[in-house]
Amino acid sequence: MLQKIYDWVDERVDITPLWRDIADHEVPEHVNPAHHFSAFVYCFGGLTFFITVIQILSGMFLTMYYVPDIENAWKSVYYLQREVAYGQIVRGMHHWGASLVIVMLFLHTLRVFFQGAYKKPRELNWVIGVLLFFVMLGLGFTGYLLPWDNKAYFATQVGLEIAAATPFIGDQIRTLLAGDPSIVGAQTLTRFFAIHVFFLPAALFGLMAFHFILIRKQGISGPL
Amino acid sequence: MHRGKGMKFVGDSRITAERKANLPKDYSEYPGRTEAFWPNFLLKEWLVGSVFLIGFLILTAAHPSPLEQQADPNNAGYIPLPDWYFLFLYQFLKYQFAGGDYIVLGAIVMPGLAFGALLLAPFLDRGPERRPHKRPIAVGLMILGFIATFWLTYESVSHADYEMRAEKYGVNVEAVESTIDKEHPGYAVYEANCLSCHGDALQGQGNYPSLIDAELTVDQVKDIAVNGVGEMPAGIFGGSDEELQQLAEFVVQAGGGEAGGEGEGGSEEGSSGEGSESESEEGSSEEGSEGESEEGSSGEGSEEGSSGEGSEEGSEEGSSEEGSGSEE
Numbered sequence: 310m311l312q313k314i315y316d317w318v319d320e321r322v323d324i325t326p327l328w329r330d331i332a333d334h335e336v337p338e339h340v341n342p343a344h345h346f347s348a349f350v351y352c353f354g355g356l357t358f359f360i361t362v363i364q365i366l367s368g369m370f371l372t373m374y375y376v377p378d379i380e381n382a383w384k385s386v387y388y389l390q391r392e393v394a395y396g397q398i399v400r401g402m403h404h405w406g407a408s409l410v411i412v413m414l415f416l417h418t419l420r421v422f423f424q425g426a427y428k429k430p431r432e433l434n435w436v437i438g439v440l441l442f443f444v445m446l447g448l449g450f451t452g453y454l455l456p457w458d459n460k461a462y463f464a465t466q467v468g469l470e471i472a473a474a475t476p477f478i479g480d481q482i483r484t485l486l487a488g489d490p491s492i493v494g495a496q497t498l499t500r501f502f503a504i505h506v507f508f509l510p511a512a513l514f515g516l517m518a519f520h521f522i523l524i525r526k527q528g529i530s531g532p533l
Numbered sequence: 534m535h536r537g538k539g540m541k542f543v544g545d546s547r548i549t550a551e552r553k554a555n556l557p558k559d560y561s562e563y564p565g566r567t568e569a570f571w572p573n574f575l576l577k578e579w580l581v582g583s584v585f586l587i588g589f590l591i592l593t594a595a596h597p598s599p600l601e602q603q604a605d606p607n608n609a610g611y612i613p614l615p616d617w618y619f620l621f622l623y624q625f626l627k628y629q630f631a632g633g634d635y636i637v638l639g640a641i642v643m644p645g646l647a648f649g650a651l652l653l654a655p656f657l658d659r660g661p662e663r664r665p666h667k668r669p670i671a672v673g674l675m676i677l678g679f680i681a682t683f684w685l686t687y688e689s690v691s692h693a694d695y696e697m698r699a700e701k702y703g704v705n706v707e708a709v710e711s712t713i714d715k716e717h718p719g720y721a722v723y724e725a726n727c728l729s730c731h732g733d734a735l736q737g738q739g740n741y742p743s744l745i746d747a748e749l750t751v752d753q754v755k756d757i758a759v760n761g762v763g764e765m766p767a768g769i770f771g772g773s774d775e776e777l778q779q780l781a782e783f784v785v786q787a788g789g790g791e792a793g794g795e796g797e798g799g800s801e802e803g804s805s806g807e808g809s810e811s812e813s814e815e816g817s818s819e820e821g822s823e824g825e826s827e828e829g830s831s832g833e834g835s836e837e838g839s840s841g842e843g844s845e846e847g848s849e850e851g852s853s854e855e856g857s858g859s860e861e
Contacts, residue, residue, distance in 0.1 A: 323548045336574045338565030343577060352581060359582050363589075383603040387704070390600055397597050402589070404598030409589070411618045422654065422675055425663030432655035439652045446618070453616050459702055459739075462604035463613035467623065474640040493606070533664055 330525065339532035351529075353417035360410040361517075365510070367403040375455065377502035379495045382457035407449055414442055426530040434523040441516045444509055451505040457498060465501070466493050601702045602738055607729070610739045611702070614693055621682045624689035647678060705736040705743055719783020722776045726758070726769060735787050740764065744784055754781035 319325055338344050340351040374393060376385040389396040418438070421427055427435035454465045473483040480490055486504075488496025541550035560567045568574050615623050622644060626632040631639025650657060658671040665672045713734050714720065723735075730741040737743035749757070755777055761767040770777060 320543060321546070321548065332571035332575075334570050335560040335563055335567045336570050337563065337567055341566070341568055341574070343568075344566055355578060356582075356585060359585065360589075379604075383600075386600060390597070391706075398590075398593055401593035401596070401598045405589070405592055405596070408617065418651075419675075419679070423665050423672065425658075425665070425668065427655045428658075428661065428663060429655075435655050436652060439648075439654075443648070449616060449618060456600055457604045458601035458704075459604055459608060459611050460599075460601045460614065462606065463611050464615040464619075467613050467615060468619070471622070471626070471636075471640045474636040476637055476641065530663075 334525065334528075337529065337531075340529055350416075350420045353413050353420055357410060357413040357417050358517075360406050360413060361513075363402055364406045364410060367399050367406065368506070370399050371403055372506065377455070377499050379457060379498055382455065382498060386456045386458075407452060410445060411449065414445055418442065424530065424533060431523075431527060431530065434520060434527070437516055437520050437523070441513065441520060444513050444516065448505060448509050448513070451501040451509065454498065454501045455505065462493065465497070469493065599699070600704055602704055605738060608739050612698075614698070617686065617690070620689040621685035624685040650674070651678075701739065705745075713787055714783075717779075717783045717786070719779040719781075719786075722772060722780040723783055726772065726780065735784070745787065747784070749785060751778075751781040751785050754784045 340348050342348045342352070371389070374385055374389045374396065376382055386400070389400055391397075421435065421438070450465075450468055454461045469483050469487050472486060473479040475482055484490050486497070486500060487493055488500050542548060543550050560569065614620075622640070625643070626636065626639050628639070629635070631643065654671070658668055660668060662668050723731075724733075727744075730738070731744055732738050732741070735744040747754075756762075757765065758770040758777060758780060759767065761769065770780070772780075
């Protein structure tokens with residue numbers, strides 16, 4: 310039955326090459342922890358992706374309750390945390406996942422750097438990876454404000470002051486992010502929400518797609 | 534790939550009508566003990582992922598994610614602290630030649646150089662050698678950057694008093710879910726004189742103590758309201774003697790002095806068990822507090838807030854980021 314459905318779709322759309330390109334490839338011996346335990350360092354990239362998936366899923370569930378508005382943002386988080394079934398777990402996964410994804414990204418970056426895996430022909434993939442790191446830090450910065458507690462509010466003020474220190478265009482950057490040259494308020498919260506939920510994830514997905522296509526195309530770097 | 538004449542397609546599409554055998558690729562040419570990703574290796578990855586997920590869920594269940602009091606722009610005594618992965622930059626800006634007048638150097642130029650070098654690493658370290666000891670400059674700079682980042686983060690964490698922060702800035706659950714009697718005549722007096730510091734549910738905020746478990750007598754409250762106590766200056770209360778009496782009775786009642794037993798017990802039990810009851814109670818009290826807190830912050834609240842700042846500035850070190858930068 311399943312085979313017939315697959316064949317029916319495959320005849321019309323020719324999907325076999327699509328999934329074969331993704332799934333049907335070899336795993337070399339030197340990256341396989343079953344053969345060399347020290348190869349666990351190759352897990353960091355995959356774990357980063359795994360946590361990113363957790364972040365996407367838990368974030369989608371968080372937006373079911375979260376209200377990006379200064380009157381209700383904190384109350385909605387508080388309600389989610391204390392009243393909603395498993396709300397504390399879902400928010401906890403998103404909160405701790407944000408820290409873990411930075412840790413894993415850091416370890417992955419160090420692994421690639423110390424192995425010199427960014428050298429020709431993989432320069433582009435390194436650049437894309439560092440851009441992914443920046444996007445993640447941006448997600449961390451914008452997501453920090455959303456619960457609208459004192460920690461979030463005052464840390465964001467510090468962050469915006471740092472952004473405003475940019476020569477020539479500092480005030481413009483600050484206004485673009487915060488919605489106002491001096492106030493951190495309702496506009497800031499909605500902007501950070503939009504950046505956190507729409508702009509940066511879009512950039513993240515695009516860059517991740519490039520990152521993975523390049524890995525598949527070039528193969529993983531050889532043993533040292 | 535088939536080219537030229539004789540090609541057959543499915544309908545008028547570009548999909549070829551010829552079916553090819555669905556054979557896996559031949560990996561035998563690759564050196565070493567190569568393994569197919571699908572499905573062999575993916576199953577092992579799945580195992581690693583499951584173990585990781587279990588550890589992650591244990592962390593999540595053991596440490597609920599923190600939530601401090603609702604943001605209050607007038608809270609002048611708050612010491613800001615970013616999330617740990619920005620602490621290195623936050624700490625860096627506290628040094629003399631990185632913050633203050635040199636903020637462009639510390640906030641833009643130095644991080645820009647460091648992250649720029651990271652971004653362009655493949656074009657800076659161009660040699661063909663991959664082993665770390667064969668490219669000492671690149672590896673040395675990376676280790677230096679790693680140590681600097683780690684040390685700055687450590688410095689910042691060691692200066693921050695997380696226990697104090699959790700205690701002082703954490704949410705007072707009893708206050709948020711309390712059932713303060715807002716119809717009491719004393720509440721209007723409280724709102725006009727005390728709310729801007731002690732909060733709309735007597736829960737306190739920042740350095741201002743909660744009044745819920747104060748366990749004071751009526752006379753004590755009257756005395757404190759007029760003459761102040763500790764860091765609280767005298768002369769905060771500005772009303773008639775009758776209002777002072779109402780205020781003191783209200784605070785004592787809410788604080789569990791004489792008749793306040795209900796409110797406290799109810800809220801504690803409500804949060805643990807009976808969801809439906811506590812929800813409905815909370816809903817009504819929240820609606821009430823929204824309207825009133827707006828009034829408070831627009832009028833007298835802000836004036837008193839600023840007078841409170843003045844008295845506390847001496848005790849608070851580095852209340853703002855700039856202040857701490859110039860001090861060190």
